[in-house]
Amino acid sequence: MAEQAQGTSPLSAVVADVAQAVALALRGGGGSYALSRVLPQGEAVASAAIRVLGADVLAPYALDRGPAHDTGGAAGTADQALVRAALAAYPPGADASEVSVWSYRGLxxxxxxxxxxxxDGRPPEPPAATRWAATDAWPRLAHRASQLASLSLPGLDTPLAGCLAERTDDLARGFVRAVRRRDWLQAAGLGRWLAGLPDVPDSLGLDSGLVFVRQMSGDDPRVALHITAAARFHGRGS
Structure with missing residues (x-):
């Protein structure tokens, strides 16, 4: 679910709206953020959009390691219900890709x-392997890591960041290749990971690279979200 591309559809429009709202909140605009103010409850497309964007639907709450509003109130309860519905509606199947499983666990x-x-509890989380992060050839690693950029978020307790920190050079190669291929979404996702990882080579020019990706991507809201997150959480590319 999480790795499926969105074409021209109601889902793509909702995903774009939420991505724009998250990016705006990360930049400090638009007042306090609540997922339930962006996505109405009771609509199937809301659950699908949450699964597509994964943990990023809650990214503004990571600014202070907590929500931007009183989650003990109605907004917090509504957000909780939306996420619970998405997790229940779109669990990874037995043959799900590693990207789908990790995106689910990240959310x-x-x-x-x-x-x-x-x-009320949440559905049990499926086991997720990390071996691929150590053994994938760098092009495949870059492809998968870019699709999981929502996990590059302060406060998430997952082992994936530690695994990818061992592959910084390969992620950097993937970033350069994505820029050369004008794959702005992949470049933005990889740039976001690199922004939070140690030992990124200065020769990569990550800060100017992130600015370039943002400028060249036009109005792609998911690219803007990744670039904004890299700047807000890691001070890169701002």
Whole structure:
């Protein structure tokens, strides 16, 4: 689910709207953020959009390691219900890709970190392997990592960042290749990971590269979200 591309559809429009709202909140505009103010409850497309964007739907709450509003109130309860519905509606199947499984786990981890305790519980999380992050050839690694850029978020308790920190040079190669191929979404996702990882080579020119990707991507809201997150959380590319 999470790695599927969105064409011209109601889902793509909703995903774009939420990505824009998240980016605006990360930049400090638009007042306090609540997912339930962007996505109405009770609509199937809302759950699908949450699964596509994963943990990023809760990214503004990571600014202070907590929500931008009183999650003990109605907004927090509504956000909790939306995320719980998305997790229940789109669990990874037995043959799901590693990207889908990790995106699911990242959303669940963000809910635990930034939303109030869920008295009704959440669906059990499927096991997720990390071996691919150590063994994939760099082009495939870059492809997968870019699709999981929402996990590059302060406060998430996942082992993936530690695994990818061992592949910084390969992620940098992927970033350069994505820029050369004008694959702005992949470049933005990889740039976001690199912004939060140690030992990124100065020769990469990550800061100017992120600015270039943002400028060249036009109005792509998911690119803007990744670039804004890199700047807001890691001070890169601003």
């Amino acid at each position: 669940a981890a963000a809910a635990r970190a930034f939303l109030p305790a869920d008295a």
